[in-house]
Amino acid sequence: MQRNCPQHGPNCKTYVPPSGKPESTLAIIGEAPGEVEIERGEPFVGQAGELLWDELGKLGVTRDDCWVYNAVPCLDLKKTKTPDSAKIKKWRPHLLDSLKSTFASVVLLLGRVAIAAVLGRAVSEVRIKDENASIVQLDLGGNHKVLCVLSIHPSAILRSGGSPELLNMLRTSL
């Protein structure tokens, strides 16, 4: 598989490119690829992805209806599982450029890292409990404005053992 990492070039083993159609009006941004995603070279194909597509499917939205990417699309899991603020900052220009190249009008931001990355905030300042399902307009430049929907990350629900309260938060944002 061709994995031309925007930061590390064609031999990078841990870059996961965006998937889906750039013509979609819905973009979904996650945190960073996990093991399954890196292995398959596609975002949201692991357990958290399953939960996400399940919930979106109930609303009639399939993978083919969206464009999907990660805030930090390249991560060496042997070194770290969560991207730090330096990585988030470094990837931000690429992330915003990538979003700008799509036809997205709504961007679903899954989790604190995605919210911080796209909106240019500090991860520590994002309060999911208070901000879940809120909507923020973002100007990508060149007359391309998007509505960002802030949401809990499906992996937080998995980590909680399927907490109904957290699942409800996800359903509210969708």
Ligand SMILES: [Zn+2]
């Ligand atoms: Zn890379």
